[in-house]
Amino acid sequence: MAAVTSTRPYHIIIFGASGFTGQFVVEEVARSAFEGPSGSLKWALAGRSRQRLEGVLNQAAETLRKPELRTEVEIIVADVSEADSLAIMCQQGLVVLNCVGPYRFYGEPVVKACIENGAHCIDICGEPQFLERMQLEYHSRAMDSGVYVIGSCGFDSIPADMGILYTKNQFKGTLTAVESFLTIHTGPEGGCAHDGTWQSAIYGFADSGSLRKLRKKFGHQPLPVVGAKVKKRGSLFFSKEIDQYAIPFMGSDPSVVRRSQRFLYEGHQELPVRSNTTAHLYCLTGCLRSVTQRCYIVFPEFFSFGVFTKAGPSRKQMEGTSFTLTFFGEGYAEGLDPSQGRPNARICTQIHGAEPGYVATPVAMVQAAITVLNEQQFLPITGGVYSPGAAFARTTLIDRLNRHGLVFSVKRF
Numbered sequence: 001m002a003a004v005t006s007t008r009p010y011h012i013i014i015f016g017a018s019g020f021t022g023q024f025v026v027e028e029v030a031r032s033a034f035e036g037p038s039g040s041l042k043w044a045l046a047g048r049s050r051q052r053l054e055g056v057l058n059q060a061a062e063t064l065r066k067p068e069l070r071t072e073v074e075i076i077v078a079d080v081s082e083a084d085s086l087a088i089m090c091q092q093g094l095v096v097l098n099c100v101g102p103y104r105f106y107g108e109p110v111v112k113a114c115i116e117n118g119a120h121c122i123d124i125c126g127e128p129q130f131l132e133r134m135q136l137e138y139h140s141r142a143m144d145s146g147v148y149v150i151g152s153c154g155f156d157s158i159p160a161d162m163g164i165l166y167t168k169n170q171f172k173g174t175l176t177a178v179e180s181f182l183t184i185h186t187g188p189e190g191g192c193a194h195d196g197t198w199q200s201a202i203y204g205f206a207d208s209g210s211l212r213k214l215r216k217k218f219g220h221q222p223l224p225v226v227g228a229k230v231k232k233r234g235s236l237f238f239s240k241e242i243d244q245y246a247i248p249f250m251g252s253d254p255s256v257v258r259r260s261q262r263f264l265y266e267g268h269q270e271l272p273v274r275s276n277t278t279a280h281l282y283c284l285t286g287c288l289r290s291v292t293q294r295c296y297i298v299f300p301e302f303f304s305f306g307v308f309t310k311a312g313p314s315r316k317q318m319e320g321t322s323f324t325l326t327f328f329g330e331g332y333a334e335g336l337d338p339s340q341g342r343p344n345a346r347i348c349t350q351i352h353g354a355e356p357g358y359v360a361t362p363v364a365m366v367q368a369a370i371t372v373l374n375e376q377q378f379l380p381i382t383g384g385v386y387s388p389g390a391a392f393a394r395t396t397l398i399d400r401l402n403r404h405g406l407v408f409s410v411k412r413f
């Protein structure tokens with residue numbers, strides 16, 4: 001169990017606490033403080049404007065009716081462009097929750113400062129290029145310094161990644177393939193995401209070519225293929241499984257899931273599960289790739305058909321929104337040799353949770369941090385740059401998420 005000291009006084013530092021997402025991460029840490037080691041968390045807010053951070057703290061104190069937050073929670077001023085300020089911030093905490101994005105522009109100095117100054121780093125990045133590049137360039141350094149850098153710990157990509165591990169654990173036999181379907185349910189007020197996520201997504205789409213080059217540098221051997229191939233899906237298709245039209249999901253999930261499956265195969269000799277991630281009623285951005293990048297940035301609301309807005313969703317919209325992620329898995333029943341014949345057993349599992357971007361994401365991020373603080377003995381043996389599935393496969397993260405409203409269940413075998 002990780003312990004704070006007089007020189008490293010905080011279990012958790014929320015960097016970028018004044019951002020749209022950061023403010024909800026602050027509230028979630030305040031709500032979950034009793035789950036820290038020895039039943040309490042010492043925590044601080046960090047960012048580049050003391051005034052804005054004080055505003056966030058006041059708002060959280062009011063919303064949660066916890067006036068003590070105003071005096072008990074410290075503020076650290078740190079700016080991504082000032083390396084010394086990042087070093088001083090990282091020296092004071094066991095875990096940094098990094099909410100400063102787009103990560104392709106602001107993420108690397110934080111990863112570097114965490115590794116050099118002994119703080120574990122958790123982010124909510126949904127940008128595969130950044131996540132994979134950090135693994136390529138910083139994994140050995142993080143291993144050497146015993147620091148865990150765990151990216152994509154928000155809605156991107158904890159449900160998809162941990163959902164496949166859950167499905168595999170529930171399957172009685174050898175699971176070989178999974179197709180998942182995401183549904184976003186909105187109430188009468190509608191729903192949307194904040195511009196910060198929009199900017200991160202469209203810079204990622206614009207640069208998707210660099211991923212291929214990056215992946216070559218890893219020099220990975222192909223993963224073994226067992227069972228039937230996962231169905232190839234078009235850009236819009238009718239799914240018999242869900243009786244609805246669906247489109248491919250444009251986020252970081254496929255990249256993150258593949259990294260976890262590779263880690264579990266190479267490190268633990270577990271047969272990898274192949275997967276497809278699709279969505280319906282969501283991800284309109286996928287239709288917009290031919291519009292110029294500049295237009296995307298200037299008019300997010302117009303160019304995303306209102307899916308992303310400068311103001312972000314209201315609390316009322318968030319209350320009326322939820323998601324369901326359904327996994328259809330297939331494989332070989334217990335006792336059957338997966339190298340012989342076709343898959344003969346199926347499973348359907350589901351994760352249901354509250355609004356993805358600003359309710360489920362803070363829950364997932366904070367529970368990831370609490371798991372790092374409380375269950376370090378179940379993380380990979382050394383530090384390193386990991387996907388959530390690689391880092392948390394042996395921990396109780398799924399139980400923790402279940403207790404916080406991200407509910408994993410088996411629908412049918």
Ligand SMILES: NC(=O)c1ccc[n+]([C@@H]2O[C@H](COP(=O)([O-])OP(=O)(O)OC[C@H]3O[C@@H](n4cnc5c(N)ncnc54)[C@H](OP(=O)(O)O)[C@@H]3O)[C@@H](O)[C@H]2O)c1
Nearest residue numbers: 016018019020021079080100101124154155156196197200
């Ligand atoms: N994984 C998921 O599902 C998920 C969900 C939600 C968000 N996200 C990601 O989270 C990130 C943030 O999104 P958002 O909507 O919260 O964006 P946002 O409102 O624009 O917040 C950005 C934050 O970064 C801070 N910042 C910018 N430049 C900085 C610098 N030089 N030094 C220190 N801090 C700096 C801003 O500080 P100021 O307040 O001082 O400007 C603000 O706190 C995005 O990458 C988004 O994609 C992911």
